[in-house]
Amino acid sequence: MLELQSVYRSWKDFSLNDVSFKVYEGDYFIVLGPSGAGKTLLLEIIAGIFFPYRGRIIWKGKDITFLEPEKRGFAYVPQNYALFPHMTVYENIAYGLEIRKLSEDKISNVVKNIASVLNIEHLLERRPSTLSGGEAQRVAIARGLAIGSKFLLLDEPFANLDPSTTSRLILEMKVWKRELGLTVIHVTHSFEEALLLGDRVGVMLDGRMSQVGSVKEVFSNPRDENIASFLGFENIIEGMANGELLEANGVRIVLPTRYFGRVRIAVRSEDIILSEEPFRSSLRNMLEATVVDVMDIGGLFKVTLDVGGLTLKALVTRSSAVEIGIQPGKKLFAGFKATAVHVFEA
Amino acid sequence: MNKSKRDYFDYLFAGIGSVLIAYVLYPILTLFGEQIVDIGSLLKAFRDEVVLEALRNTLFTSLISTFLALILGVPLGYLLAKREFKGKALVQGIVDLPVVIPHSVVGIMLLLAFSRRILDSYTGIIMVMLFVSVSFVVNSSRDGFLAVDPKLEYVARSLGASKIRVFFTVSLPIAFHSIATGGVMAWARAVSEVGAIMVVAYYPKTAQVVVMEYFNNYGLAASRPIAVILMGLSLGAFALLRALIGRLSKSA
Numbered sequence: 033m034l035e036l037q038s039v040y041r042s043w044k045d046f047s048l049n050d051v052s053f054k055v056y057e058g059d060y061f062i063v064l065g066p067s068g069a070g071k072t073l074l075l076e077i078i079a080g081i082f083f084p085y086r087g088r089i090i091w092k093g094k095d096i097t098f099l100e101p102e103k104r105g106f107a108y109v110p111q112n113y114a115l116f117p118h119m120t121v122y123e124n125i126a127y128g129l130e131i132r133k134l135s136e137d138k139i140s141n142v143v144k145n146i147a148s149v150l151n152i153e154h155l156l157e158r159r160p161s162t163l164s165g166g167e168a169q170r171v172a173i174a175r176g177l178a179i180g181s182k183f184l185l186l187d188e189p190f191a192n193l194d195p196s197t198t199s200r201l202i203l204e205m206k207v208w209k210r211e212l213g214l215t216v217i218h219v220t221h222s223f224e225e226a227l228l229l230g231d232r233v234g235v236m237l238d239g240r241m242s243q244v245g246s247v248k249e250v251f252s253n254p255r256d257e258n259i260a261s262f263l264g265f266e267n268i269i270e271g272m273a274n275g276e277l278l279e280a281n282g283v284r285i286v287l288p289t290r291y292f293g294r295v296r297i298a299v300r301s302e303d304i305i306l307s308e309e310p311f312r313s314s315l316r317n318m319l320e321a322t323v324v325d326v327m328d329i330g331g332l333f334k335v336t337l338d339v340g341g342l343t344l345k346a347l348v349t350r351s352s353a354v355e356i357g358i359q360p361g362k363k364l365f366a367g368f369k370a371t372a373v374h375v376f377e378a
Numbered sequence: 379m380n381k382s383k384r385d386y387f388d389y390l391f392a393g394i395g396s397v398l399i400a401y402v403l404y405p406i407l408t409l410f411g412e413q414i415v416d417i418g419s420l421l422k423a424f425r426d427e428v429v430l431e432a433l434r435n436t437l438f439t440s441l442i443s444t445f446l447a448l449i450l451g452v453p454l455g456y457l458l459a460k461r462e463f464k465g466k467a468l469v470q471g472i473v474d475l476p477v478v479i480p481h482s483v484v485g486i487m488l489l490l491a492f493s494r495r496i497l498d499s500y501t502g503i504i505m506v507m508l509f510v511s512v513s514f515v516v517n518s519s520r521d522g523f524l525a526v527d528p529k530l531e532y533v534a535r536s537l538g539a540s541k542i543r544v545f546f547t548v549s550l551p552i553a554f555h556s557i558a559t560g561g562v563m564a565w566a567r568a569v570s571e572v573g574a575i576m577v578v579a580y581y582p583k584t585a586q587v588v589v590m591e592y593f594n595n596y597g598l599a600a601s602r603p604i605a606v607i608l609m610g611l612s613l614g615a616f617a618l619l620r621a622l623i624g625r626l627s628k629s630a
Contacts, residue, residue: 080535081536101536102540105538108536109533110532114530117552131538
């Protein structure tokens with residue numbers, strides 16, 4: 033297990049502030065955050081390239097806070113892959129093995145082994161400058177794993193790759209992780225990668241680890257409105273709660289359970305359903321709304337609504353938009369379940 | 379239409395540039411041209427023991443000073459490229475200083491600082507050469523190391539390499555081209571230095587001092603053959619080294 037305890041560090045424009053979390057053996061841990069949140073710095077601190085100003089890092093029960101990176105044995109793969117340009121692919125993968133003074137035969141065995149797992153045997157004699165992005169990524173991962181590391185640190189591994197390469201690599205990554213028994217920390221800004229790969233996720237905002245938990249837990253129950261808005265909860269409303277009812281600007285919204293006092297709520301735009309007629313279903317919330325704006329975002333329509341002075345955003349399919357005849361000025365009903373409302377006490 | 383406009387622009391600048399190229403080439407060609415007509419004096423110079431001794435001295439001292447410049451200059455270039463520290467701007471300024479000090483002043487300063495211990499000795503010549511040439515090595519190795527992506531060094535360390543190993547297996551090979559080019563520049567600068575050498579160490583005579591001496595004592599025609607030999611050696615070595623560096627860094 034890797035544990036960070038209240039790690040502080042600043043470097044250039046980035047800083048980490050009181051970052052604490054645990055990564056368990058065999059975890060695929062996603063560090064999710066917007067650019068500039070300090071994700072790369074976090075990874076570099078775990079790799080030992082920078083030391084924290086305060087706080088501790090514990091690895092398998094040992095304090096490694098100030099251990100030199102060469103003594104940690106973590107497989108670190110930076111965003112640009114950082115393949116050594118003056119060496120062949122083979123020499124890149126063999127680099128860490130030569131430091132360990134293995135025999136030529138042993139090195140060659142290890143390199144060929146890992147190359148066959150990652151499907152890059154045909155690239156071994158090539159120079160890094162001749163590789164595609166996806167190939168370079170595989171080589172960089174192979175180089176890190178060749179030293180026998182079971183702990184992989186990936187910095188935005190798919191950021192520079194085209195979508196089809198990315199989706200192939202995501203599938204393969206799952207296989208590699210299982211076959212090689214890896215523990216992975218994967219830094220990204222992509223929800224898709226988090227949802228597809230992550231066992232657990234830590235949301236990083238402004239240098240803080242704002243929330244850590246299973247992917248399902250974090251995505252369905254963001255802990256505060258900043259996390260909610262980062263995770264795509266577009267409707268954040270503030271009001272006074274009185275039991276199961278929230279009053280905001282004269283609009284009444286039913287909450288999932290009882291709250292009192294000033295609270296903020298968040299509702300995902302895709303959880304809001306639109307209809308011309310009043311709903312006859314079990315939806316607890318039904319609000320009269322006026323369409324303010326409609327935006328085509330590629331197959332889906334993002335509809336901006338005015339609800340008694342509050343702004344709500346809803347996501348609807350093209351067919352339902354046409355069926356209802358959504359256009360600015362149109363009056364309709366917006367509905368959502370009480371359980372789609374996420375409440376944050378202020 | 380746009381194309382023809384741009385062509386005029388390029389022609390204009392190429393024309394201005396040609397003036398400079400011609401200005402550099404004309405004296406060199408004149409020197410060799412006049413010598414070819416008067417091949418006898420060149421052959422005579424090759425049999426002149428004073429000239430041969432001086433050429434040996436120049437070669438010997440310039441190679442040692444270049445070697446020292448590399449040993450002393452590359453680590454500093456690395457620090458200037460890779461580390462932030464207090465007084466970095468000051469250090470950078472000091473590194474550039476030798477380039478702007480007049481050569482005779484360099485000689486006088488060195489004599490004042492190190493007194494008669496360096497007067498008229500190989501040590502004196504080497505110290506002068508080192509002083510006037512070391513900036514080239516520091517600056518070009520700094521530029522070379524700046525171009526080495528820090529992530530390469532991070533990864534190398536995470537793979538188990540110590541700082542010193544990363545330097546020799548990653549940073550140095552990648553910066554090699556720049557450093558070697560700086561070395562060639564420093565060597566060329568050492569070979570071309572004369573003012574400070576005449577102040578510090580007129581003896582043992584170096585080729586550049588002999589050129590001046592023959593010019594002062596016997597005139598233009600007498601100094602020309604030595605100038606041609608010095609020039610030929612410099613150009614030859616320069617071209618050879620550049621070709622070698624080019625090939626090495628391509629295969630590296």
